[in-house]
Amino acid sequence: MDDKQFVKEIANIDENFAGWYTDVVTKTELVDYGPVKGTMVIRPYGYAIWENIQKELDARFKAAGSQNAYFPLLIPMSYFTKEAEHVEGFAPEVAVVTHAGGAKLEEPLAIRPTSETIIGTMYAKWIQSYRDLPVIMNQWCNVMRWEKTTRPFLRTSEFLWQEGHTVHATEEEAMEETLKMLNVYKEFAENVLAIPVLTGRKTEKEKFAGALATFGMEAMMKDGKSLQAGTSHYMGQNFAKSFEIKYLDKDGTLKYGYTTSWGVSTRLIGAIIMAHGDERGLVLPPKVAPIQVIIIPVAAHKGGVNEKADEIENLLKEQGFKVKTDKRDMTPGRKFNEWEMKGVPVRIEIGPRDIENGVAMVCRRDTFEKTTVKLTELCETVKTLLDEIQNNMLSKAKIARDSHIVEADSLDGILKGVDGQNFVKAGWCGCRECEDKIKEYAQATARIIDSDAKEGEVCAVCGKPAKHKVIFARAY
């Protein structure tokens, strides 16, 4: 399918959202498929988005007292068996190296699916005293999980992420850290990615293998499905006990630490695509867009057009904007469409007529609004426009999401809700059976525990008194 056909076929993105997503991802040159099933090659345009995400997150982590470090890719299999729930949860999806150096290895090596085990082992060596706490480290790396079905960015065998791992002296402090990082993610998602998220505790069924509590942030995609966009786990002393992370406290007794971990991945790029994309392709929030302003010279064969475009480019670059001038020998219309598909927030068209009048055409990606701007006011306009687009994208997404949250008090109500592409808030008694019934009946899972139930509220499944109000949704 060529691009022209593509645009036609995605005219109604809700019709086949998954297909729309896959096409956008490949056609905008974000990724290519790797030779190994389920792996993706992140191309420069896609990777640049990731770099922007990294930069913004890293600043936040450091402000929260975290330091970056790096731990090995290969983890001895025996490390995994130390924490029973953890190994049970991850064993099915761990890829294992059995041979190296031309011989079979004595002990198989796991390719990290997550690094709690190896980091825990190292922390145990490093931590002696309460004076060593807290330990707050983060690593940017790749991990591998052999999933059965994969989709670029959303679920790939190998993906890039950051994983923060912390150790604290007390339960309170560790829980505080868990929630603090969850809020860092929330603030980041909303202010940088322009994606509103719901945060809250996960149910037992949905929590991380080995954690005492998992908190997550869930974002609503354009088709009403939910995407888990980040998680923060409170491990209690589970891992500390398995890996002997102990410290000598002020009172002279040896105590186990309390650990947490938190992570977000390249899945966030998928979230951006599915939360903001429209029938013409990607729409990137200015704060993560690899190119914020694309300049398109029109009738460039005429004298002075390319020179003017260069002049504008340099002017904007001096102001710190990410700018590119597209001088390829193609018709302008074609370039318009291409850069729209790639989600560039602002487009500037400059041709002989404009130069004569001392103006340029400026078009914004989020609303397609096109205005004539005096060249002398261009920098100002672009600056305001980028801010406006960033804000508009968030408020648009918020309105879209809030209008798709409904309440239900029965299984049928939940089914009807998710069929209508909604998040459904419902009472839940807290038992696994009812949760499973909802999954079976409505293909919806508990995304987060929204709040404690009030007096008189009942479980939507069994009718017994509800423990919590939970957000149910179909999920990616």
Add this chain to the structure above:
RNA sequence: CGGGGUAUGGCGCAGUUGGUAGCGCGCUUGUCUGGGGGGCAAGAGGCCGUGAGUUCAAGUCUCGCUACUCCGACCA
């Protein structure tokens, strides 16, 4: 792991009752164009996934294999 589908040029596809492959896009060259996916002209590019079988003859029919994909189950 269960059920369905697909495999033909870089991409998307067509190929009739068997007769040695065609279309659109892209690509190359030239030219006119250029403010929303341009026009004209000339080109390049294919062991039809793979192994066997039926036949004078297989992209086409039969069987096996492999890969990919969709829907379930499983999961960030």
